[in-house]
Amino acid sequence: MTDTPLRIIETERTLLARFREWWSGETANPVKRVQFDRPLTPWLFILPQMAVVVIFFYWPSVQAVTSSFYIEDPFGFGSTFVGLENYQDALNSSEYMSTAAFTAFFCITVTALALGLGLLLAVKADKVIRGAETYKTLLISVYAIAPPVAGLIGMMFFDMHMGPFTQIAGWFGYELKVGINYWDTAIALITISVWKQIPYNFIFFLSGLQSVPVSVREAALIDTKSGWRRFKDVTLPLLAPTAFFLLIINITYTMFDTFPIIDVIVKDKPANNPMTLVYKVYLDGFKGNDIGGSSAQSVILMVVVALLTVLQFRFLERRVHYG
Amino acid sequence: MAHLSLKNVGKTYGGSNQAAVAGVDIEIADGEFIVLVGPSGCGKSTLLRMVAGLETVTDGEIRIGDRVVNQLDPAERDIAMVFQNYALYPHMSVRDNMAYGLKNRKTPKAEIEARVAEAARMLELGPYLDRKPRALSGGQRQRVAMGRAIVRQPAAFLFDEPLSNLDAKLRVTMRMEIRRLQKRLGTTSLYVTHDQLEAMTLADRLVVLNGGRVEQIGAPLEVYRKPASTFVAAFIGSPAMSLLDARFENGQVMVDGHALAPVGNAPGPVTLGLRAEDLRITSTGVPMRVDYVEELGAHRIVHGAIGDQPVAVVDNGGAALAETVHVLVDPAKLHLFETSTGRRMDTRIQAEAVPAQ
Known part of the structure; x- marks a missing residue:
């Protein structure tokens, strides 16, 4: 259809009419009409939320995107526009790529372990009758620990001189050197991150399990003797919405929220230690004073996570049954 | 199977x-x-x-x-x-x-x-x-x-x-x-x-x-x-069977001082069970106060009381009812229960034709 001048005028007219409607707080459908005396009132109501989102999300995002195109003077005296050079530098750096590889590995391992163990504990806790409340509270309480504290507690467990995990490894003839050996540190990072995330997954899986109707479980009990089959064919599909939600939350957690844990373990350690992309953004930007490079990295990270989430929704969610 | x-x-x-x-x-x-x-x-x-x-x-x-x-x-x-x-x-x-x-x-x-x-x-x-x-x-x-x-x-x-x-x-x-x-x-x-x-x-x-x-x-x-x-x-049947305290006197079962039907004799108080459809509204019989009437189309159910004990009666008539009506029952269709245990007692009932009307 071509845009004849007449059509354009018509479009403008409807747009203008709509604007006028909006301004006067009237809509064609009286049921949908907003019940405010003045058109600005609803905007006032959403203003606080909008302010928070703009100040803490959009503004920094825009800042990150702009500064990713500049090289900034380390002392803040000025900046030079360099186009996509920061992106090229990051993607061509072997250090960046190895951090990205570790992040992927870390993300998959932590998500899989945290989801798996959370589900296992929830299934077992769901069967507990006596002392169920105590059991649940004990499992959930870990969630109340702040991530840096979790990192510290974890650090104590992995301490090279007095940590129980180091001692246990020692019994098997292995010297665990967290903070010095790359993979030893990785193990500590993964263990602590998983431990911190299990309670969260546990709560959601448990409530998901408890929302499976008792009679449906009983019907399954009559249909098959095998507990594994009942779990696989009936319980698990009904948990799928919960699991899908947790998958996205867990991936975001491993990508971003493990920062304090990594910081506690890796900070001030001398050797080449594993870290995630987020921690590298922080290191390069605030320790290395390379604001432009670190901004470029954070934009890349943002795009990757957004893509991941879109992919999950497109391909996984189709297979999820919402009750 | x-x-x-x-x-x-x-x-x-x-x-x-x-x-x-x-x-x-x-x-x-x-x-x-x-x-x-x-x-x-x-x-x-x-x-x-x-x-x-x-x-x-x-x-x-x-x-x-x-x-x-x-x-x-x-x-x-x-x-x-x-x-x-x-x-x-x-x-x-x-x-x-x-x-x-x-x-x-x-x-x-x-x-x-x-x-x-x-x-x-x-x-x-x-x-x-x-x-x-x-x-x-x-x-x-x-x-x-x-x-x-x-x-x-x-x-x-x-x-x-x-x-x-x-x-x-x-x-x-x-x-x-x-x-x-x-x-x-x-x-x-x-x-x-x-x-x-x-x-x-x-x-x-x-x-x-x-x-x-x-x-x-x-x-x-x-x-x-x-x-x-x-x-x-009381559980089976709708409306529920009316259960009344009764006793025997001279071969008659007595409810609230009125003789309801000749069924024989037994010592002590009994519980009398009356199905609504077994009761008939007549000009003679035991007086029943009418509380309210449920019109069901095919028939109506009259709820009331004999003395202070609630009773329901199925009635096929369409005429307006007085405040007090009289009800009769076929003695063969009475149910008697021991008041103490609630169990049915069948033995002493002897059916006799109800007087005409």
Whole structure:
């Protein structure tokens, strides 16, 4: 259809009419009409939320995107526009790529372990009758620990001189050197991150399990003797919405929220230690004073996570049954 | 298909010293339709769930066919259950819902398909086989639940109040359908309901439960005509049988100082049971105060009181009623119960023709 001048005028007219409607707080459908005396009132109501989102999300995002195109003077005296050079530098750096590889590995391992163990504990806790409340509270309480504290507690467990995990490894003839050996540190990072995330997954899986109707479980009990089959064919599909939600939350957690844990373990350690992309953004930007490079990295990270989430929704969610 | 036998079956929950079900003895013949009926909390569902294997049996013995099933898993008992809220698997299609139990029993694929197709035909579910349960109406879901039971070709069907989530009209249709299916398949069935109308219309034999114990077992009409206790009398029949304190005097049963009918003699007070349809409003007889009238179209139910004891009477007349009317009853249709135990007493009643009018 071509845009004849007449059509354009018509479009403008409807747009203008709509604007006028909006301004006067009237809509064609009286049921949908907003019940405010003045058109600005609803905007006032959403203003606080909008302010928070703009100040803490959009503004920094825009800042990150702009500064990713500049090289900034380390002392803040000025900046030079360099186009996509920061992106090229990051993607061509072997250090960046190895951090990205570790992040992927870390993300998959932590998500899989945290989801798996959370589900296992929830299934077992769901069967507990006596002392169920105590059991649940004990499992959930870990969630109340702040991530840096979790990192510290974890650090104590992995301490090279007095940590129980180091001692246990020692019994098997292995010297665990967290903070010095790359993979030893990785193990500590993964263990602590998983431990911190299990309670969260546990709560959601448990409530998901408890929302499976008792009679449906009983019907399954009559249909098959095998507990594994009942779990696989009936319980698990009904948990799928919960699991899908947790998958996205867990991936975001491993990508971003493990920062304090990594910081506690890796900070001030001398050797080449594993870290995630987020921690590298922080290191390069605030320790290395390379604001432009670190901004470029954070934009890349943002795009990757957004893509991941879109992919999950497109391909996984189709297979999820919402009750 | 098989007979079902419950011997002295009882259930006491851990931590409770009162039995939820006690001393239940029922012999169910092959193909019989038994309805367990009673008010809520009488143990009827618990009993059914014990047969299904969803509750442990703490006393006695349950046999399905020739096997004692007390220790068997529900899946090994060769039963199929229809739940009150259908309990369909929400993530499976209608077809898969019906086939799931068979798949787990390693039934050959062709056989599964044939059985599902047959059940779908019987229940007119053909067009819905690929739908998910949420895309079905309540009645259709109920049919799927029935289908899931039918394809299993089990030794017994267990129904746990399967119609109570449906609206009144659908309930009547489904009731007939269940009865027809059961007759056609000839599968032994145990059916739990609190609805005495459902119980009366479906059952070959009724089992009336009260407080975890069997109050009476018998064919619906037998239970209706000869209730074994005041509990059964009040529970079966609508409107409920009126129960009045009475005593004997000179061969007459006396209510509130008026002679109601000549039935013989017995010492002490008795409880008199009067079915609303056995009472007639006449010009003579015992005076009854009229409280209110329910017009049902075909007849009306007059609620009132003899003395201060409530009574209901079915009346076919259309004329306006005075504030006080007189009622009469056929002495053969009186029910007498011992006041102390509530048990039926039959012996001393001798039928005599009611005087004309």
